[in-house]
Amino acid sequence: MSTQTLEHDHVFLGVDHERNERRVWFVIVLTAVMMVVEISAGTIFGSMALVADGWHMSTHASALLISAVAYLYARKEARNPRFTFGTGKLGDLAGFASAIILAMIALLMAWESVLRIVNPVPISFAQAIGVAVIGLAVNLVSAWLLNDDNHHHGRGHHHRHGDHAHADHGDHAHARGTTDNNMRAAYTHVLADALTSVLAIAALSFGSLYGWLWLDPLMGIAGGLIIAQWSWGLMKSSGRVLLDAIADGEELPGEIRKVIETGSDRITDLHVWQVGPGHHAAIVAVATSEPREPAFYKAKLEALYELSHVTVEVTQRQAA
Incomplete structure (x- = not known):
């Protein structure tokens, strides 16, 4: 590409x-x-x-x-x-x-x-x-x-x-x-x-x-x-x-965790902030025993329309 x-x-x-x-x-x-x-x-x-x-x-x-x-x-x-x-x-x-x-x-x-x-x-x-x-x-x-x-x-x-x-x-x-x-x-x-x-x-x-x-x-x-x-x-x-603070009751961080945390994938660091009316950015750090390309996780997040800019970091960890 x-x-x-x-x-x-x-x-x-x-x-x-x-x-x-x-x-x-x-x-x-x-x-x-x-x-x-x-x-x-x-x-x-x-x-x-x-x-x-x-x-x-x-x-x-x-x-x-x-x-x-x-x-x-x-x-x-x-x-x-x-x-x-x-x-x-x-x-x-x-x-x-x-x-x-x-x-x-x-x-x-x-x-x-x-x-x-x-x-x-x-x-x-x-x-x-x-x-x-x-x-x-x-x-x-x-x-x-x-x-x-x-x-x-x-x-x-x-x-x-x-x-x-x-x-x-x-x-x-x-x-x-x-x-x-x-x-x-x-x-x-x-x-x-x-x-x-x-x-x-x-x-x-x-x-x-x-x-x-x-x-x-x-x-x-x-x-x-x-x-x-x-x-x-x-x-x-x-x-x-x-100040990049999340509003009380904002559901987007929880929705990101719900979408990403399946199987052995776990979010170890998550930052979500608003970059414009109706637009949010996110930095997602994922630790997993079965690492995949960042594009895999970004594709999973496509259903969340509030997200306009996503950065994903993937770290391999030992299986329990």
């Missing part, structure tokens, strides 16, 4: 990578347009509420830009040999960065709300409710665009390059453990903004009816706590991938 036949690429991007990239850019454009409209209208009509929400939209667009640039760079550099395991984990790095930004937003929301409780300010209820409703509408559209449950996943195919088991992941791979943390980060940003709008509408509505000025900042604290919880979940999920 020639060297060229054995060579293979390390493109471990998610099956919906390019589609997700387009969706994030579209939401950025939608957000940017809304931002310009609000700032312009606020300036023309002298509405500080509109101007403030417009600038808030700008921070929202900046956070989404992290996800978009990560998708773009990962796709452009997918075959760059400097990335020895591809660029599939770049989305997890972007997701982790976004989680930190979300945590900062939650902290600022809570702090500003505390200041508002201590020093209440007059609220133009009708105007503020109108801004919150417009913001909610934009965020709901954005959330729908970024929610994977609303879109059909394309089918993939399973193939091998030389002696390496390699899988392109489709519907089967999406069955478990294939979260795209970059898309999750973008969706969480939009969802956090939508939650803020919903809480604001509720607080302002009751405030206008009963004069409860304290309800608006109280809702801000509640929203900050919820967003902080989402941020922590995203941080744990993306951080786990960055």
